[in-house]
Amino acid sequence: MTLLLGPPSSGKTTLLKALAGKLDKDLRVTGNVTYCGHEFHEFVPQRTSAYISQHDLHYGEMTVRETLDFSGRCLGVGTRYDMLVELSRREKDSGIKPDPEIDAFMKATSMVGQETSLITDYVLKILGLDICADIMVGDDMRRGISGGQKKRVTTGEMLVGPAKAFFMDEISTGLDSSTTFQIVKFMRQMVHIMEVSMVISLLQPAPETYDLFDDIMLLSEGQIVYHGPRENVLEFFEYMGFKCPDRKGVADFLQEVTSKKDQEQYWFKKNQPYRFVSVSDFVRAFTTFHVGQRLVEELRVPYDKRSVHPAALVTDKYGISNMELFKACFAREWLLMKRNSFV
Numbered sequence: 398m399t400l401l402l403g404p405p406s407s408g409k410t411t412l413l414k415a416l417a418g419k420l421d422k423d424l425r426v427t428g429n430v431t432y433c434g435h436e437f438h439e440f441v442p443q444r445t446s447a448y449i450s451q452h453d454l455h456y457g458e459m460t461v462r463e464t465l466d467f468s469g470r471c472l473g474v475g476t477r478y479d480m481l482v483e484l485s486r487r488e489k490d491s492g493i494k495p496d497p498e499i500d501a502f503m504k505a506t507s508m509v510g511q512e513t514s515l516i517t518d519y520v521l522k523i524l525g526l527d528i529c530a531d532i533m534v535g536d537d538m539r540r541g542i543s544g545g546q547k548k549r550v551t552t553g554e555m556l557v558g559p560a561k562a563f564f565m566d567e568i569s570t571g572l573d574s575s576t577t578f579q580i581v582k583f584m585r586q587m588v589h590i591m592e593v594s595m596v597i598s599l600l601q602p603a604p605e606t607y608d609l610f611d612d613i614m615l616l617s618e619g620q621i622v623y624h625g626p627r628e629n630v631l632e633f634f635e636y637m638g639f640k641c642p643d644r645k646g647v648a649d650f651l652q653e654v655t656s657k658k659d660q661e662q663y664w665f666k667k668n669q670p671y672r673f674v675s676v677s678d679f680v681r682a683f684t685t686f687h688v689g690q691r692l693v694e695e696l697r698v699p700y701d702k703r704s705v706h707p708a709a710l711v712t713d714k715y716g717i718s719n720m721e722l723f724k725a726c727f728a729r730e731w732l733l734m735k736r737n738s739f740v
Contacts, residue, residue: 398588400607400627401598403616404652409598410451412616413564416596418442432562433709434700440710444472446562447555451570453547457536458736459729461526461546464534465517465553470725472558473716479708520556523583524549525576544571549580556587559716561709565597574603585609599648607648617655622679625688633686637674640665655679 403409414420416430418437429436432445455464481503488495502515521527526549534550535541542550548571555563569577581597588595596614599606613630615623623633631641634654640663641650653659655676664671683689715722 398585398594398610399596399612399614400602400610400648401596401614401616402648402651403598404656407616408619409616410566413448413566413596413598416562417446417448417564419448431700433705434702435705435710440712441714444711444713444716445560445709446564447558447560449552449555449563449565449568451567453544453551455534455536455547455550456729456733457534457539457541458733460531460533461542461550462517462521462530463729463732464550465520465557466514467725467729468554469514469517469557471716471722472560514557516557520553523556523587524553524580526550526553545573545576548572552580561593563593563595563597565595567598567600569599569602574606578603578606578609581606581609602648604646604648607646613651615651615655617679618676620676620680621683622655622676623651623683623688625692629688633683633688634663635665636686637679637682638666638669639663639674 401409401413411420415426418430420426430442432440432442459467484503487493518527521530526546529542529546533539533541534547541547548568552565552568568580572580577599581602584595584597587593597610608627610627612625613623613627614621615630623630625633630651631647634641634651639654639660641647642663650663654663657673660673661671684693717725
């Protein structure tokens with residue numbers, strides 16, 4: 398789980414969209430993004446990964462549960478069904494009798510075209526939306542759930558799908574620090590239990606939220622200043638001559654230390670005069686720092702495509718058949734028609 402930090406307009410949204418394969422077509426792009434050594438044209442990045450926007454776009458007349466159910470129905474079950482078939486075969490060969498409750502849960506989450514699923518209930522609980530599950534989302538004309546809850550619905554719409562890489566863009570906007578902490582804590586459990594990857598961009602994470610992340614990526618002026626373990630980030634800036642004061646949150650320090658007007662207050666080499674260290678200087682220095690060197694060594698060896706599990710990357714454009722997609726959309730339109738009192 399990686400925390401993406403950077404001052405406003407440093408390029409966080411552009412980077413996340415590039416990684417999810419959702420960049421605008423009219424942008425000129427150089428370089429490649431690869432998943433397990435495969436380039437974008439070899440699989441469907443929009444289904445392998447999920448980009449969660451900072452804008453909340455929902456149907457105001459649908460309840461929270463209906464919104465997540467529809468999303469889960471459209472995204473499909475991914476590899477869950479194939480995994481269940483393989484697991485059943487191995488259990489049969491080894492003579493193992495599965496636990497009835499786990500078996501029932503796996504079968505329930507692997508069925509295609511379900512109007513409602515256990516995954517929805519699970520995600521509602523994770524995001525603390527179970528208290529407003531049957532309340533309408535609402536819009537400018539209709540009273541509904543609060544702004545913070547809408548933000549969580551936006552996140553939940555993607556979590557119900559089978560994606561393995563999540564790119565979350567400023568999901569804490571409109572949330573208080575304790576709610577953000579709870580959500581990130583549950584995300585951390587998902588990352589380590591389900592073995593998915595997450596890159597989450599937050600504007601001002603609280604110290605306890607910051608401590609939940611494994612890696613830190615610091616962006617400034619469109620360049621990556623640091624990318625590596627959270628434990629080594631302060632060590633890198635001390636190597637550059639800047640120290641984070643005890644009273645200061647690390648996330649705030651990282652966003653200020655690269656800016657021209659805030660940098661000087663963190664200079665701690667009193668025997669040397671302060672001089673402004675530009676973003677390009679930081680980037681060059683990172684390649685000589687032990688974390689940067691280790692990263693370069695790892696990236697120098699190309700990824701062996703043959704070692705990739707067939708379920709890691711999605712090659713089908715759609716998660717469900719055209720008929721199932723038509724049924725799901727028709728059911729939603731019928732529901733919205735019934736909700737419209739005038740009709």
